Structures are given as structure tokens and as C-alpha cells.
Amino acid sequence: xxxxxxxxxxxxxxxxxxxxxxxxxxxxxxxxxxxxxxxxxxxxxxxxxxxxxxxxxxxxxxxxxxxxxxxxxxxxxxxxxxxxxxxxxxxxxxxxxxxxxxxxxxxxxxxxxxxxxxxxxxxxxxxxxxxxxxxxxxxxxxxxxxxxxxxxxxxxxxxxxxxxxxxxxxxxxxxxxxxxxxxxxxxxxxxxxxxxxxxxxxxxxxxxxxxxxxxxxxxxxxxxxxxxxxxxxxxxxxxxxxxxxxxxxxxxxxxxxxxxxxxxxxxxxxxxxxxxxxxxxxxxxxx
Numbered sequence: 001x002x003x004x005x006x007x008x009x010x011x012x013x014x015x016x017x018x019x020x021x022x023x024x025x026x027x028x029x030x031x032x033x034x035x036x037x038x039x040x041x042x043x044x045x046x047x048x049x050x051x052x053x054x055x056x057x058x059x060x061x062x063x064x065x066x067x068x069x070x071x072x073x074x075x076x077x078x079x080x081x082x083x084x085x086x087x088x089x090x091x092x093x094x095x096x097x098x099x100x101x102x103x104x105x106x107x108x109x110x111x112x113x114x115x116x117x118x119x120x121x122x123x124x125x126x127x128x129x130x131x132x133x134x135x136x137x138x139x140x141x142x143x144x145x146x147x148x149x150x151x152x153x154x155x156x157x158x159x160x161x162x163x164x165x166x167x168x169x170x171x172x173x174x175x176x177x178x179x180x181x182x183x184x185x186x187x188x189x190x191x192x193x194x195x196x197x198x199x200x201x202x203x204x205x206x207x208x209x210x211x212x213x214x215x216x217x218x219x220x221x222x223x224x225x226x227x228x229x230x231x232x233x234x235x236x237x238x239x240x241x242x243x244x245x246x247x248x249x250x251x252x253x254x255x256x257x258x259x260x261x262x263x264x265x266x267x268x269x270x271x272x273x274x275x276x277x278x279x280x281x282x283x284x285x286x287x
Contacts, residue, residue: 010086031278032069045246063186072194089183090212123272135201145244157182161189173214201256
């Protein structure tokens with residue numbers, strides 16, 4: 001097994017990439033419960049990849065029910081060093097039109113689930129640096145790949161992570177818009193935080209499906225609108241993934257891959273055995 005696989009987290013339709021060979025579904029048990037689904041391993045562009053359907057095959061899991069720790073731990077267990085997230089988002093600014101792609105470089109947290117967005121606690125304390133939550137090296141690779149495929153791409157932006165499952169009220173949407181934020185979604189912040197703690201480089205490909213509900217001249221967001229635009233963009237997303245995978249470095253030289261180096265505060269002699277065992281896959285190179 002290659003130690004430097006590339007992970008993809010997104011909708012179930014993304015694993016129907018024609019060029020993905022040697023496909024195999026693998027069930028992974030984790031100390032943090034069950035991942036969203038089994039993980040699909042295969043080869044793409046000469047690289048080993050791992051795909052996880054974020055909401056499970058058939059879309060069975062709410063955004064607030066996602067077990068980010070289990071999902072990212074399972075990726076780490078299968079040797080993933082880079083994760084590309086493909087997500088539906090609402091636009092908060094006129095320049096981001098439905099079916100555009102935004103490559104955010106920042107997050108704003110509007111969730112109430114901080115304890116579910118970290119592997120630490122239970123006797124081991126760590127504080128990762130998260131000023132730049134997206135891996136810039138991976139984001140730039142996505143930018144090049146998207147441009148080569150003719151996508152309507154936007155370089156950078158702030159992704160607001162709300163909880164859902166209901167979409168925003170107009171007051172919420174207009175407040176986020178006036179604050180200057182760019183897109184809004186329900187899934188990526190917890191993934192990004194857990195990925196950073198797991199020393200996995202992470203970047204988001206945010207697929208704009210709607211204008212949320214701030215734009216009075218447009219229909220407010222509905223499931224039908226989101227699904228219709230996601231389906232229209234699915235082929236483009238798969239082409240970008242196929243293009244970007246060979247661009248990703250085979251090594252782990254990014255700073256994201258060393259995020260825990262100075263982050264753990266608890267003296268190793270005091271680490272509870274049960275917690276250290278659960279975190280061994282994250283902490284092994286520091287033991």
C-alpha cells in the first residue's frame with residue numbers, strides 16, 4: 001500500500017470516473033465510530049486514490065450527522081496524504097454564479113460542534129495552527145487543473161460553514177453577504193480541522209448551485225435546484241479530478257503534513273493509554 005494516497009470526499013456520483021481502475025470497496029473500523037460508508041480504492045492517472053461518499057451511498061446522512069473524525073481517521077488509515085473535497089455551496093456574492101467553482105482559502109465557523117471537529121481531548125491536549133486552513137499547494141494544483149478544463153473558476157474566498165439541514169433564513173443570508181463572505185455550505189469545516197490534525201493536506205472545490213436566498217430577484221434555494229446544478233457540473237468535476245491527481249506531489253513535503261510537530265501540549269508521560277491508542281495512527285511518528 002502506498003503511504004501517500006490521494007483522498008476524494010464528495011457526492012456518490014464522483015466515483016463513477018471512467019479512468020478509475022482496480023476499484024475495491026473497503027470497510028474501515030475506527031476508534032471514533034463508523035465512517036459515512038466503505039471507502040473505494042483504485043488507481044487514477046498513475047496514482048492510488050481513495051474515495052469516500054460523504055453522505056453515504058444514496059445520500060443517507062445529514063450534514064450535522066457526519067462523523068468527520070471517523071471519515072478522516074479512515075482516510076489516514078488507508079495512507080491518504082492529500083484530500084480533495086468536492087462540495088455543493090450557495091453563493092453569497094453576485095460574481096459567483098450557479099455552476100461556477102470557487103476554491104476557498106478561508107473558513108468561517110457557524111457550527112456548534114467544536115468537540116466533534118477534533119481528535120484531541122480525553123487527556124491529550126493539542127492546538128493546531130489553523131490561520132490558513134486550506135493547503136495552498138493543493139489549492140493551486142486545483143486552480144491549474146480547473147483552468148485547463150475551461151471551468152469558470154474563482155481563486156480564493158471565505159466559506160461559511162453553517163449546520164443545517166435547513167437552508168439559511170434571508171436575514172442570515174444577507175448578514176453573511178454583508179460581512180463579505182463568499183460561499184456557504186454545511187460540511188467542510190469539520191473535515192478541514194480533522195484533516196489538519198491528521199496531517200493531511202486538504203483543499204475544497206466548492207461547486208456553486210444557487211444564490212442562497214439573499215438575492216430577491218432569484219428563486220430561493222431548493223433541493224431540486226441544488227441537485228440539478230450538481231448534476232450539470234458532475235462531469236466537469238470528474239474531469240478536474242482526473243487532471244489534478246497526477247499533478248499532486250508523491251511526497252509529503254507540505255507544511256500541512258507536519259501540523260502536529262509543535263501542537264501537542266500534554267506531557268507524553270501523562271497520556272492516557274486508551275486515548276493514545278486511539279490516536280496512534282496520528283501520533284506514530286512522534287512516539
